[in-house]
Amino acid sequence: MNGLQLNEQGRLKHFLGIEGLPRDLLVEILDVATSFFNVNQKTVKKVPLLRGKTIANLFFEPSTRTRTTFELAAKRLSADVLNFNISASSTSKGETLVDMLRNLEAMHCDMFVVRHSEGGAALFMAQHVVPSIHIINAGDGQHEHPTQAMLDVYTIREYKGNFSALRVAIVGDILHSRVARSEIHALKTLGAAEVRVIAPKTLLPRHIESLGVKTFNNLRQGLTDVDVVIMLRLQRERMQSALLPSEHEYYQYYGLTESILEHTHPDAIVMHPGPINRGVEIASSVADGARSVILPQVSNGIAIRMAVMAMTLGAHSEYKEG
C-alpha cells in the first residue's frame, strides 16, 4: 500500500491507511495539523491554500457526520467541494466504478474523499486513478479509517505530550472496527508503551496479538492503570447477528462507567469516535465528565483533515512559508 501512498520523495500522495507509514510522516501530519488548528480558532476561518482545487466526496456509504468534517476542512482551505451520495448517482444507471472515476478525472477533479462499505475500496481507487488525483480514505469496510486514527493520536499528544510511556486501551467491537485497526497501527508506530484491546471473545479478531497488542476480555483488568481509554461505538446490528447478548448485558460487562473508570490512571483521558450510544458503551456521566476529550477529538478532526488534504495536494509547504 505504501508504494501507492508515498511518492518517490517519500511525500504523502494518497492517504489510504496508517499501516506501514513511517513514524516521521505521522509526526509531520500531527505537526501540520497543529498549524491548521489555529485557522479554526480565528475570526476568519479560511486560508486560500486550495483555492481553485476541486474535491469530490464520494460516499458509497452514508455518513453525514464524516462527510461534513471533510467538507468543512475543504472549504476552510478554500477548495470547491462536490458531494456525491453514490447510491443515488449514476452507478444506479449501471455505470462501472472505474467509468465513474474516469469521468471525474476528466472533469479535472484533484481529490476524491472515499467512504465505502468494502475494505480496500480506497486502495482500488488509488490504483486506478491518474497521477493528478489524490485519494483520501474516509473509512473502507473493516479495513482502515486513517483520519480518525490521526485525530485520535493528535488528541492523545495534546493531552499526554509523549507516547513512549503511555498505556492505551481500546474497548469494544474490535473485530468489525476499522477505527481500532487504524488506531493500533498509529499507536504502535508512534511508540506507545502498551496498546490493549478489550472485548468479548466474539468481538476480538483472531491473531490480533500479531499487531503487538495485549488482549483482555475483562474490562476492569484491561483498564487497570491505562492513561488513555478509547471506547468504540457499538453497532446495534451486532446484537441481531447473535454476536452479542442484549445491550443491557453488554453495558454490564463492557460499558464505561464512573466506577470502572477508577481502575485507570487518575489522569486517564476518555475518547470515543462518536456518535456515542449513551448507556450502551458509555455512561452519560463519563461521556460528559471531566476526563472526556470526545469533543476536542471533533475539533481536532477538522485540523487533521485539513492537514492531510493540504499535504497530499502538496500545498502545505506554501502555507508554512506564507
Add this chain to the structure above:
Amino acid sequence: MNGLQLNEQGRLKHFLGIEGLPRDLLVEILDVATSFFNVNQKTVKKVPLLRGKTIANLFFEPSTRTRTTFELAAKRLSADVLNFNISASSTSKGETLVDMLRNLEAMHCDMFVVRHSEGGAALFMAQHVVPSIHIINAGDGQHEHPTQAMLDVYTIREYKGNFSALRVAIVGDILHSRVARSEIHALKTLGAAEVRVIAPKTLLPRHIESLGVKTFNNLRQGLTDVDVVIMLRLQRERMQSALLPSEHEYYQYYGLTESILEHTHPDAIVMHPGPINRGVEIASSVADGARSVILPQVSNGIAIRMAVMAMTLGAHSEYKEG
C-alpha cells in the same frame, strides 16, 4: 426569551422570536436590511462580511424554499454554508440533539439556522449552545417565524412608510400559524394602529385578543378599510382533521377575491408568505394583481436574513463603516 436573544449591551445575539423585542431593535433590523437590499441589486451580489464564518442550516422539517433564502443570504455575505436535512442525518443513528449541537460546536460553526416542527426548539438550542454560536429561528412549530414577520413589516414600511396609522388584517388559519403569531408581535411593537385577525372560529386561538388584536369571523367586515391584507397559506391537512369544510367552501367564505378586496382601503396592499394556493385562499387575479406585493416580500426576505445574520454575528457595523 429576551434574556437569551440580547446580550448585555442589548445587541441581538440570537433571533428566536419577535415577542418582547424592543421597538428600536426591530427598526434597526429594518434599517440594516435596507442597506443589504442594495447588495442584491448589484452586478456582484456579494459582500465579504461573513467570510470564513460557517453557517449550518439545521432543517428538522423540510423546506427547500426557506432554506434556499437563508442559504442565499449566507452566500451573499460570503459565509460557508452546511445544509443538514436532519431526518437523514446522524440523529437517525440515535444521537441526541444535544450531542449533535456539541459536535457542530466542536467543528467551530458560528451559526445554526433552525427549522423544527416543535415550538421552542430554537429556544432550546439557544439555551444549550456555547456562547460563540448564534441561533436563528427559521420556524418552530406553531410558535414563531421571526424572519418572515420582519420581511413582512419591511415590506409594509416600504409601501406604507409609517405604521402608526395602519390597519392590518391577517386572514386564515391563525390557530396553527407561527407566521401570524410573529407578525402580530412585530406589528404591535412597531405601533400599527389596528391589527385584525380574520378566521373561522375553529381556526382562531382562544384569548388571541390578549395580544391586542381584534377578531373577525366575517371576511368582508374584517377587511373593511384595512391598509394591508396578509393572507396565510391554508394547510390542506386541516381539511382532513375536520377543522374545515371543503377547500371550495373555505374559498367561498375566506378566499381573497377581487370583489371582496373592494372593501379594503383603495390603496391596500396584499401579502402572502408563500407558497400560495391559487383558488384556495387567494384568487389568481389578486395574487398576480396590481396590489399584490407577494414577490417583493421574497426579495425583501433575502435582505432581512442577511441583516439578521450579520447583526447576530456582530459583523454589521463593519459593513456600515466600510
Add this chain to the structure above:
Amino acid sequence: MNGLQLNEQGRLKHFLGIEGLPRDLLVEILDVATSFFNVNQKTVKKVPLLRGKTIANLFFEPSTRTRTTFELAAKRLSADVLNFNISASSTSKGETLVDMLRNLEAMHCDMFVVRHSEGGAALFMAQHVVPSIHIINAGDGQHEHPTQAMLDVYTIREYKGNFSALRVAIVGDILHSRVARSEIHALKTLGAAEVRVIAPKTLLPRHIESLGVKTFNNLRQGLTDVDVVIMLRLQRERMQSALLPSEHEYYQYYGLTESILEHTHPDAIVMHPGPINRGVEIASSVADGARSVILPQVSNGIAIRMAVMAMTLGAHSEYKEG
C-alpha cells in the same frame, strides 16, 4: 425560438437549442470554450468572471452527472450555485412552475440551468422569466440538449480541425434522443459534409431526412468511410416497450465492436455522451481504445458550459480583455 435565444445585438441571451442558431455564433461558443479549457488545466482552476452571480440548477429529472458538470463550470467561474431537485421541492406542495420561477427571480437569481422530462420546458421558462434571468437548457424531453451537442462539435473540431470534409455517423436510438437532434443541427450548421443516422427502423423518426441527414438501418454500410462515430446510450426501457429485441440482439446488429469499426476511415474517432453501457451499444475494447475520445468529451463539456454561462451573462468579453 431564436427570437428568444438572441438579444437585439444578436448576442446569446438564453441557450435553449441549436436549431436555427447562426454558424458564427456556434463558432464563437467554440472559441470562447477554448479559452476556458485552459482554466481547467491550471493549478488554480478558477476565474472571478461570475463572482456574485447566482446560478440555480433546476433539475426536474435527476441527473447527478450533468448537474455536476454545470455545478463545476459555475464554481470555476466563481458563481454561487443553488441545486434544486424539484420533485423533492415546493412543487410537491402544489406550487405552480411559474410561481416557482417568480420566487427565484425575486431572490435575484441570474441563471436557471434546467433539465426536464418535457420537451419545450426550457423554452417555456425563457418565455416566462424576467429579462434579467438567463436560461440554459440541460436537456428537455426528446427535444434538445444543446450543451452536449456543442461539446461534441468542440471535440470533433479538436481532433479533425475542419467540418467541411467530414462524414459523421450517429448510431442508436435516434427517435428518443435529444442529443442526436441537437448534434444534427450543430453539424449541419457548421457545414459537415455528411451526417448519417444509423438505427433500427423502430428507433428512427419519420421524416428525419428533412434535417439533411442520410438514414441507414445497417451499421456496416452506415459506418463505411466515416470520420466520426457518435454512439448513443441505449435506454434499457426501450426493450420493455417492445421497440427493441434483447440487449444481446441489439449488440449483434448495432453494437460498436473493433471489427465493425474497421469499416470507418482509419483515423475515425469514437464518441459517446456517456454513461456508456459496455457490451450493449459499445464494446469495452472500443470505448477504452485508441480512437475513443469519450473522456476528452467530458473535459470539453466543462469548458463549453463555462463558455455558454459566461456568454449568456455577458461576462465573457471581460475575460478576453482581462
